[in-house]
Amino acid sequence: MKDGETPPPCARGLGPEPGASAQIRGLDGLPLELVDSVFRHAARLNDSKRTISACACVSRQWRKLSLPHLFSSLKVARLLHFDDFCTFLTTRPDIARHVRNLQLMRLRRYGGIPVAEAIVGPNISHTDLINIVTRLPRLQTLHLDNVFILHSTGDLTSPEALLPTAHLRLQKLSMSSCSGRVGPMAVLALPTLFDSLTIFPADVVDLSWLTIACDSGEVTFDGIQLPPATYQPNQTLNVRSLILDKISNRGWSLSDTTRLYSMFRQALAPRCLTSFQAQRRKDLHVVQPKPTFDKRNPHALRVLGELLEHAGGDALLHLSLPFSIEGESPEDRPEHWRILRLHKCCNIESFTLSLDRPLDLPGTHAISRIPLSTGCIALLAHLPSTLREFTLVLWPNITSEEIQDRAVLNLQALDDTLTSRFPRLAEVEIVLPFNSTFHETYQAVVNTMHKCSERRLLKGRRWGRAW
Structure with missing residues (x-):
């Protein structure tokens, strides 16, 4: 540009430069998928x-x-309630129609200051949730994180009450650390849980870190008398994938979840489940005297087996069990696991199990009576030959030296069983904790499971990440 000339509008910030409109039209002309x-x-x-x-x-x-x-994914954090968010959706339908994933959560920091745990909230009722969800016509995923779900006095699962959400079918409903108030403890009542699953039907239901009131007898919830543990859902749930992780029964510590499994067996439609994951994660800092699921109790195994047979059956493809094999009697006998009715689930393609040494509790010895793989092999005897993927979780108290010790794990026997019993097996994944000995521990697995290694079936992964 010569001296004295006036710069073009684009150089002065007054408008687009020549040819810019053509470039914009070109952007619109690209393939929509790209x-x-x-x-x-x-x-x-x-x-x-x-x-x-x-x-x-x-x-x-x-x-x-x-x-x-x-606006396809929204994360809304509040301290007390979500009334303003519902108002926003009402006034801005142009934005609401684009929301596909919604997360309602508790505000953890306000102005840079952590919110005190003593503050109860945010509160939300099923009616409020219905008002929010019905304003999101393309919603696919609903995640409730650390919110208080208020129990509604009316019957929200009647055909008339379900009319506003009759067209709704979520891809995923997730509830994490949610609760209500039952007496002095923050727990989630069974009617509130199953009303949520009925009002907002979803293909995938993911429940984690929930404390559920399954006790017998009447309980008081926000001053309202709720039905006892004999409560029955009045609607059938059609769920394709059910994930239960860190679920406890009316208390802050882990306890038996047999009653919850029994309730799901009654609520789920026959042969609706293609995936069932009941995960058990250990707290490495707190020794729990009682496991999440008592696998030595025949009644507990029977209840879980009835759930798998009724809701899964030949439709079940993916299975993760909620307990660890610890090498204790009667885990080493195949007849002990027959009550799980896995022979009824004749199309299982992927299976997850974990191996663990017994907890080092006072008065006990953290030495298994038999190699840990013995109980695993006894359980695998009931799985169909359709298995293609097997995932084995090894907990932190198993060292690389013990992996190669036949008296502790005997992974050689497990290696023989996997390669001989399952001809369609395509992958054996070993999940290890990530620590300073991760690579050493995984190499010990490779050196021990020769047959799977030679067939290139082995795959290592640390918790939460592929390797």
């Missing part, structure tokens, strides 16, 4: 999301392309 893929990926990154938001504020074309991705 544009969606770029925006979908960029909207997940905080820096890119801020950039896209800024562009959308000054460009109508960018706004049109980016809006569905910028």
